[in-house]
Amino acid sequence: MTEKKMPDFRAYVVIERQDARNIWTDVGVGFLHGDGAGLNIMLDALPTGGKLVLRPFVNEGRHEPTAPTN
Numbered sequence: 001m002t003e004k005k006m007p008d009f010r011a012y013v014v015i016e017r018q019d020a021r022n023i024w025t026d027v028g029v030g031f032l033h034g035d036g037a038g039l040n041i042m043l044d045a046l047p048t049g050g051k052l053v054l055r056p057f058v059n060e061g062r063h064e065p066t067a068p069t070n
Contacts, residue, residue, distance in 0.1 A: 008032045008039070009054040013047040031055050 009030035013060075015023040028043035 005031065007057045009041075010057050011043060012055065013045070013049070014051055014053050015049065022044055024053075027052075029057065048050045 003061050007029035009032075010026055011028035011030055012024045015025070017023065021042060025045075027045040027047070030039045031039045032039050041052075
């Protein structure tokens, strides 16, 4: 049986707000190609504002990076 590969990235849509913290919504994952020359992105939703952010997917007991503060 083949083992499922964990994603390399999480995909977020970031809604930038003037008077408060930005809103980061998890919309999918990204997998690096075996040769490192690209990646596949699998989305559960599409960004309407044109901005998609990929952050490293952290697993195995490590903490996921938090969204930067403004």
